[in-house]
Amino acid sequence: MAHTESTDAVVIDGLDVRRSNKQVLHSVSARVGRGSITGLLGPSGCGKSTLMRSIVGTQIVQSGSVTVLDLPAGSAPLRSRVGYVTQAPSIYSDLTVRDNVSYFGALYKKSKAGIAAAIDAVGMTDHANHRGDALSGGQRTRVSLACALVAEPEVLVLDEPTVGLDPVLRVDLWERFAALAAAGTTLIVSSHVMDEADHCSALLLMREGRLLADLSPDELRTRTGETSLEKAFLALIRDEESAA
Numbered sequence: 001m002a003h004t005e006s007t008d009a010v011v012i013d014g015l016d017v018r019r020s021n022k023q024v025l026h027s028v029s030a031r032v033g034r035g036s037i038t039g040l041l042g043p044s045g046c047g048k049s050t051l052m053r054s055i056v057g058t059q060i061v062q063s064g065s066v067t068v069l070d071l072p073a074g075s076a077p078l079r080s081r082v083g084y085v086t087q088a089p090s091i092y093s094d095l096t097v098r099d100n101v102s103y104f105g106a107l108y109k110k111s112k113a114g115i116a117a118a119i120d121a122v123g124m125t126d127h128a129n130h131r132g133d134a135l136s137g138g139q140r141t142r143v144s145l146a147c148a149l150v151a152e153p154e155v156l157v158l159d160e161p162t163v164g165l166d167p168v169l170r171v172d173l174w175e176r177f178a179a180l181a182a183a184g185t186t187l188i189v190s191s192h193v194m195d196e197a198d199h200c201s202a203l204l205l206m207r208e209g210r211l212l213a214d215l216s217p218d219e220l221r222t223r224t225g226e227t228s229l230e231k232a233f234l235a236l237i238r239d240e241e242s243a244a
């Protein structure tokens with residue numbers, strides 16, 4: 001029988017996670033479509049990073065399953081196919097932008113052109129010869145992203161990539177995410193700022209370790225009758241509380 005790829009890049013089924021004896025994720029189930037930009041949204045501490053860690057395979061899970069590109073999350077063949085950028089930009093301060101990206105490019109046998117393309121994709125070509133310690137916080141974030149992009153991952157998991165960026169840079173980064181998705185990359189992007197939700201084709205809304213809803217921004221507006229996504233999210237929480 002011919003093997004057919006599923007249309008979902010990520011399938012999460014009944015995921016329970018405990019951290020230091022605290023139940024952090026409660027039976028989370030969700031699907032992320034290939035080539036989508038899925039926003040993982042919810043208040044600070046609701047479990048977004050823990051869910052992302054479960055998707056990239058760095059989180060010990062208590063029960064349930066996470067499948068990425070039809071393989072168990074964290075399995076060896078996924079290493080070059082899944083990129084992960086954590087909240088804290090992790091680049092070498094004593095290396096230039098180009099050397100930082102080249103270091104990761106070498107792991108995946110990427111050419112000079114591939115390295116230049118990753119630097120260009122985050123708008124850092126003019127700074128390619130600058131050392132890490134001469135960059136602003138936002139620039140370091142973008143170089144971290146270039147280090148993940150250089151592997152040309154099929155799934156890119158980004159933990160609050162726009163935190164601390166000015167509005168112009170935020171818009172610029174979202175445009176770059178849209179271009180990546182248009183080229184077929186699946187992006188999972190966390191944020192606790194609801195006004196970023198409109199850049200996403202799908203939303204996973206979380207609260208206190210539970211998935212409240214899995215819908216598009218327009219579906220969220222229709223379901224709650226609110227035009228502002230911030231208000232819509234609050235209305236959803238109120239509905240949940242009154243139903244409980």
Ligand SMILES: Nc1ncnc2c1ncn2[C@@H]1O[C@H](COP(=O)(O)OP(=O)(O)OP(=O)(O)O)[C@@H](O)[C@H]1O
Nearest residue numbers: 019020022024043044045046047048049050051192
């Ligand atoms: N290393 C850890 N040990 C124990 N508990 C942790 C650890 N890291 C996080 N937690 C707890 O797990 C819960 C979820 O944290 P997580 O970092 O996943 O949330 P988040 O939604 O990503 O938050 P933020 O938006 O602030 O980054 C929180 O209650 C937090 O206190």
